Amino acid sequence: MRETAERIRKKKVLQGRLLKAALKLVAVCLVFVTAIFVSWSIFRIKTITVENYTIYSDEEIIQKVMTAKTDKLSILFWLRMQSEKEVKIPFVERIDLELVDRNTILLTAYNKLVTGCVKVMGGYMYFDKDGMVVECSSELIDKVPLITGLKFDQVVLYEMLKVQKDSLFDTILDLTRLVLKYELPVTEIAFQSNYEVILTCKGHRVLLGKQNSYEFAMGALSGIVASLKEGKYQLDMRNYRETNQNVVAKPLE
Secondary structure: OHHHHHHHHHHHHHHHHHHHHHHHHHHHHHHHHHHHHHHHHHHEOOEEEEEEEOOOOHHHHHHHHOOOHHHHEHHHHHHHHHHOOOOOOOOEEEEEEEEEEOOEEEEEEEEOOOOEEEEEOOEEEEEOOOOEEEEEEOOOOOOOOEEEOOOEEEOOOOOEOEEOOHHHHHHHHHHHHHHHHOOOOEEEEEEOOOOOEEEEEOOEEEEEEOOOOOHHHHHHHHHHHHHOOOOOEEEEOOOOEOOEOOOEEEEOO
16 A cells, blocks of 8 residues: 555656646747747848849849848848858859848848959859959850960969960950950950950950050940941951051951
């Protein structure tokens, strides 16, 4: 009889402990659920503004940045972005995030400044204004001129371009710098066997030849292209100088 009563007592004690543990667990769950509900109500992102200086659309930037489930809460999204030291998005240098208020964020995306690219084994290697290869991609990006007609001794990511002739390296950088400076819609910079330069600009074929400086010709090119009638032309600017501003234009077949 005593053993039975002792067992009953121990059983009640155990049940009491289990009940307390269950109540604590329920309380913790309630606190957790309440915290989530309150956080969702207070910090849920309602508005995203994008200041975009990249090749991507605003929607693409948002999709590429907001990759975690917790990113829907502004404070957690901000904390995650602060902890990540670098942005792993092709052609994007950095993305700044500003908490405008608890429901509104501002994303500012900055492009890597690429001035040209070369094709290597079916892919494209992009370089900056100093000739440093900064990105690789399987796609040819708009508004970045493709350099053709040259053999490159070495094209390695995060290293300088190595061209068959040192002087050509300076010519490439000079031409790509001028394309950027004058905002020219050049899609290709082609070097011939004698290293004369031919541009493809808005579908027109522009013969630049071999010059000590291309500054004057490139500075005038935008206005010349804008003055053309309908159709595509070959523009001979090999002798275009301050003292000779004649351009021979022939329709392309």
